[in-house]
Amino acid sequence: xxxxxxQSVLVRPVLTERSTAMSQAQNVLTFDVARDAxxxxxxxxxxxxxxxxxxxxRVVAVSGKIKKxxxxxxxxxxxxxxxxxxxxxxxxxxxxxxV
Numbered sequence: 273x274x275x276x277x278x279q280s281v282l283v284r285p286v287l288t289e290r291s292t293a294m295s296q297a298q299n300v301l302t303f304d305v306a307r308d309a310x311x312x313x314x315x316x317x318x319x320x321x322x323x324x325x326x327x328x329x330r331v332v333a334v335s336g337k338i339k340k341x342x343x344x345x346x347x348x349x350x351x352x353x354x355x356x357x358x359x360x361x362x363x364x365x366x367x368x369x370x371v
Contacts, residue, residue, distance in 0.1 A: 281309045281317040285367060286353065294355070295368050301356045305331070314354045322367075325359035 283304040291302035305314055311329040318326055332355070336348035358364070 276306065276309070276313065278317040278320045281306055281313050282321065283351075287368075292368075295364055299358045299360075299362065299364065301358065301364070301368060303354050303356065305352050305354045307350070307352045309352070309354075311354075314356065318356050322365040324362045324365065326356055327359040328357040330355040330357075 283306060286302040286304055288302075291300075294300040294302065301318065303314070303318075309317075311331060314329050314331070315326045318324065332353045334351050334353050336350045339346045339348055
């Protein structure tokens with residue numbers, strides 16, 4: 273993988289009902305990440321951008337769903353999702369507070 277900026281590793285935060293519950297109960301942040309990013313790059317990006325200490329990173333490859341519109345059939349893009357567990361005593365970033 274070529275040299276990436278921290279912002280290009282984290283594509284977007286995932287703000288769903290399940291991810292919000294995980295962030296408040298287990299101190300876990302959820303992000304869509306670049307498909308070629310690894311756990312070490314994800315850890316460094318989260319620590320640099322949000323000034324928190326990361327305890328663990330879990331990565332899941334999510335395949336795109338089949339989408340039908342009229343007669344045409346397409347497919348949503350495959351993506352990679354990361355669950356980032358913050359170290360004990362770390363506060364959630366403001367982006368994830370009270371969502």
